[in-house]
Every structure is written in C-alpha cells, then in structure tokens.
Amino acid sequence: MDVAGASCRSEASWKEMSKEELETQYTPSSWVIRRGAEETLRTYSQIGNEATKRAQATRGSLLHIPYGHREGERLDIYFPEEESEALPFFVFFHGGYWQSGSKDSSAFMVSPLTAKGVAVVVVAYDIAPKGTLDQMVDQVTQSVAFVQKRYPCNEGIYLCGHSAGAHLAAMMLLANWTKHGVTPNLKGFLLISGIYDLEPIVHTSQNAALLMSVEDAQRNSPQRHLEVALTQPVDPACHILVIVGQHDTPEYHRQSREFYQTLHRGGWKASFEELDDVDHFEIIWNLTQKDYVLTQMILKTIFQES
Template identity: 75%
Template sequence: MDVHGAGRGPEAPWKSMSAEELENQYSPSRWVVRLGAEEALRTHSQIGIEATRRARATGRSLLHVPYGDAKGETLDIYLPPEAPEALPIFVFVHGGYWQCGSKDESAFMVEPLTAQGVAVVTVAYDIAPRGNLDRMVDQVVRSTAFVQKRYPCNEGIYLCGHSAGAQLAAMMLLTDWTKLGVMPNLKGFFLVSGVYDLEPILCTSQNAPLHLTLEDAQRNSPQLLTALTQPADPTCQVLVIVGQHDSPEFQRQSREFYQVLPAPSLRPETLRRGGWKASFEELRNVDHFEIIENLTQKDDVLTQIILKTIFREF
C-alpha cells in the first residue's frame, strides 16, 4: 500500500518527508536536548514510578478497580484528604505509543491535584500487541463511563491524555454515550503533545507492533473526524497543549487539530448549537517528557493551567 499517496491529499507536509525524516519526527526521545534518547525514556519512567509510589503510600487510594471484565481493565482512584461526594475528577490516560507505559507509572499529578480537592483517576488499557487501537479506544470510553456511574454527583470530569493517550482522550470527543446508557459530566479535555492524524505513523517503526492499516488509522484519527462533532455541554473546554521542544511534526499535529475544532458561535441565540470552547498552548522550555514529568510540581505551568481550568479561575 502506498501510504504516501493515500488519505488526506498531497498537501500534508509529512508526505514529502523521507522515511528517515519521518522516523526522526515521530521519535520524541530524539528531540530531548537535556538527556540522551534512552536516558530520557528511562528517566521519564523512573519519575512516574516514584510519583506513583508516593501517591499510593501517602494518600487515599483505591487501586486496580475493575471497570470491565478483562484482566487489564482496571483503574486507580486517588482521593483528596477531604473527599465529599461531589468533587471534580481528573482522568489521566498515559502515553507510550500505544505499546508501552501503564497506570502504575503515571500518577505524576496526584499530589498537587488531590491537595487542592481534585480526585485523580489513572486508567489502564491493553497496549499492543495484546490490544489493538479500536479496543484501546473502547476501553477508555468504558472507563470514563465507569467513573461517571461510580461518582454520579461529580463536579466535572476532566480528561487528560499525553502523547498516544491524547489521541485516545480526543476520541472521547466523538463518542456516542447513549450507547452506554450514561452521559459523563465532561467539563474539560487536556490534550498534551498528542498525535491526532495517525496516517504518518504507518510509515514508521512505531507501527510494527500496532499493525495499523490505512483504514484503522483514518478511523482512529480525531483530526479527520472531530470537525463533525458538537459538544453536549457548551461550557466544556478543550485545551490542546504541546511543548516548545516537541518535534516539529508533533507541534504541527497539535496546531492543526486545534484548528479543526469548530468554534462556538458568538451569537447568544446560537451559542448552545456552537462548537468546542477550544484553546491552544505551547509551553516554553519543555520537551515531550518534561511537559508531563513537571506535573509533580504544584507551581508548574501546566499544573496551574489544569487547576485554573477546573476551578474556572480564568
């Protein structure tokens, strides 16, 4: 299959790149300047493991809670010291190119958020080769529905995904929740350093364990589909976020995804039929991994963006 000649048309910038350049653009660790590529990946995992260990040791947590029947369909719930029935819930979907990572090394943000009264949920899903992308999307859908059913009086569910997790979280913009018999109280999306058009992945080594076809990639590309959707709640915010030191392709993907989100109408009589309340942020002086690692810090820029969004302080 000639993937360079298929899909979105010849205008897509990645289609003029060589195989070597595409591999480079879609290998985030190669763009880290503070560490070598392997050390960056190792450090990211270590920071996540340590943050998760602290969260489990020092806070109130419910671990490995099943949201489905399969072995890997579990999530961790971290509760604030004072946890009323009605509280905001931050749901995190980890990255790892759909083939590595886990909820057991993803609790970066637990301490800063729970200290401010926000519950945090980290979601497990079946990474490749055990799971395929359609299954992963379905698992994130069902985990989100589970959170709503378990905490029906929540003050808002805020979905956050990093890298591959941002693609999975963005697919929730397209979900027909009526099929699950529940409408999650979605108030915000934080889509961090994501991939929203999966077609370029077909041309890289990242696809080896995924076995994506062109049809798979198009079916799971929010970039191609989200412009057709409308929010159930016009106050729901979508924040598309990327690091200054992400690769140019990751930066392009984030900007173009933000641009396809239909904007709400400014006319009061049509506001409820408007589009997504979206914004774009490029965070200075962070790479693909720091942007999430720094969520362990209460004064981090992204931590503060998350808290201000949840508590509507803008």
C-alpha cells in the same frame, strides 16, 4: 494563545517526507535537549514510578479497580483528604505510543491535584500487541462511563492524556455515550503533546506492534472525523486545551495546531498553548510540581468551570 487564523498548510506535508525524516519526526526522544534519549526515557520512568509510590503511600486510594471484564481494564483512584462523591475528577490516560507505559507509573500529578481537592483517576488499557486501537478507544470510553456511574454526583470530569493518551482522550469527543448507558459530566479536556491523525504512524517503525492499516488509522483519527463532521459540542462550555511543548517535534506541533484549529472551527471552546522550554517528556513529568505552569493550568481549568 490564539492561532485560529494561522495556516499550517504551508508546512511540508508528512507525505512528502523521506522515510528517515518521517521516522525522526515521530520519535520524540530524538528531540530532547537536556539529556540523551536513553537517559530521558529512564528518567521519565523513574519519576513516574516514584510519583506513583508516593501517591499510594500518602493519599487515600482505590487501586486496580475493574471498569470492565478484561484483565487489563483497571484503574486507580486517588482522593483528596476530604473525600466526597461531589468532587471534580481528573482522569488521566498515559502515553507510550499505545504499546508501552502503565497506570502503575503514571501518577505524576496526584500529589499536587489531590492537595487542592481534586480526585485523580489513572486508567490502564490493553496496549499493543495485546490490544488494538479500536479496543483501546473502547476501553477508555468504558473507563469514563464507569467513573460517571460510580460517582454520579461529581462536580465535573476532566479528561487528560499525554502523547498516545492525548489521542485516546480526544477520541472521547466522538464517543457514543448512549451505547454505554450514561452521559458523563465532561467539563474539560487537556490534550498534551498528542497525535490526532494516525495515518503517518502507519509508515513508521512504531506500527510494528500496532499493525494498523491505513483504514484503522483513519477510523481512529479524531482530526479526520472532526474535519468531516464538525461534531457540535454537547456542552459548549466544555473547555479543550491543546498543549504542546516547545521542544516537541515539528510534526507534533503541526498536529496540535491543526487539531486546535479544527476544534475552533467546529464551535468548541478550545485554546492552544505552547509551553516554553520543555520537551515531550518533561512536559508531563513536571506535573509532580505544584507550581509548574501546566499544573496551575489544570487547576485553573477545573476550578473556574466547577
């Protein structure tokens, strides 16, 4: 879907919203359509837990592998039946507004992706209040470097994040890989229902645990960095999909479109997709289904690149 020529600037700026409106815009559970907010969050957790238990019971795996020295720096790797170091690796960062969620309930996509020959890595990071945004970005960077070092013959690393996890994945476009002694073989990014400018969050209740200053938010906003620097892609063939659900909030839509437009202007191979009839939570929990449009989009991205 090409929206490169579209302008989002005519939409009301978040700075002009009332405190109550801003709060609603950045509360995705307020916009669900098939269930109430509480039931949606329970269902999201239940599906994630069941998918993770099923993956651990039916797939070869390496669990709780340390990628750094801190207690929270762990990841799980799930393998297809034919194990090989020369596999595509799909690396997933969970959402939860940087203050909830866990790798232990986020293996939604493991069964359908491993069935097609993709290794799946689900990453933990220190959520707030234990971790700061700066620490989380550094941890995610470490995890990607770890996968590359452990599997140097990989057929491509594909980074995916949902919500806050999409923000962390997007920050990898700005990573200083030299500092980590490796250049990962990044072939694709799948950014699902993400936030790319964190400054609005400073003015919502979500910041109570994060304790972000405006400066913290700006430093950790890929939208702002790419607008200013227009960082050139290391690999012009690396495909970035910016994805949002039809029933995500208008602010999530605006942020996703503006981030896509910035990538497009910067010369990245980027595309924007709005998935029909899903909300902020269904868009990710449906990845348990092999025929789901996003599951197929992921597989198409991986296998046409590798």
